[in-house]
Amino acid sequence: MRIRNSVIVITGAASGVGRATALHFARHRVSLVLASRRVEALEALVAECQALGSRAIAVPTDTSEYDDVRQLASRAVQEYGRIDIWVNNAAVSFFSPFLAVPMADFRRVIDVNVMGYVHGARVALERMQDQGAGVVVNVASIVGAVPQPYTSAYSVSKAAVRALGVSLGSELGLDRQKHIHVCTVLPPTIDTPFFQHAANYTGRRAVAMPPVYSPERVAKAILRLAERPRHELVVGRLGRSMVRQHRLMPGRMEKVMAHQVENTHLSKKQAADPSSGNLYAPSLDPATAQVTGGWKGRRRSARRTLAGAALLGVGVVVLADRLRTART
Structure with missing residues (x-):
């Protein structure tokens, strides 16, 4: 699809990947058409996008509410006449042992991360079918392929987003809608304020787990999918390696992921008070209405290399074990 002059809706645009994608x-x-619950952050982003030469409007939206999302789509069509690209990106999460998280918090993550995407895909595809063309890009996560501990609802939601993309793509294929596409992007850990926003009941501060990539890497992947749609795109060499190894040896890869989360995703030095984070209301801290979260995603190539070597090393060991077993 030709990007220039396209009409693009982005949810979760106030910070992180959504903000990077808008810019x-x-x-x-x-x-x-920029959507989020954070009105002031959206208005500031509109000004930045206009300064770069694009038209932009802000539409305050809670994607868990279907009426809000329908209004978002209506505003896009009212202002610009159509919807060419819809980016489902708004997401929330918690860090907590499964038995410790309030059930209302678990349900809230599913409402935003799954039903929010369902709402977005529904209103976008309705209009794209009328137009005969369009692209929906769903932002999932590596944990949708390789689930991790302490983020059970988030892992469930991102696996559901992958399944949603496959299901909708299959329907479009059966309907011979050659010019309408549903794509899924799977980022690894990204340097955004996501970890500051998340609810937390672990007693330990959540930090970005290496390898950490910049939000711009995901933004470029989303633009690439919009230009040349494909079913699924995993961001980063190590992300692709993790997905491949999980297919080959799921048990071992899940143990590696659990070890990584326990040792590098939750701080052993900094405590955290119980908090519902931004699950029910957006953050009021202007410092979190930024693209990056201060995790130095551009500078952690050394850790990426070490993490990649560790993951690949596990793969080599397992393959060697399998070959020895096959010969005996």
């Missing part, structure tokens, strides 16, 4: 698209002189 990345804005350089291509598009029309942006």
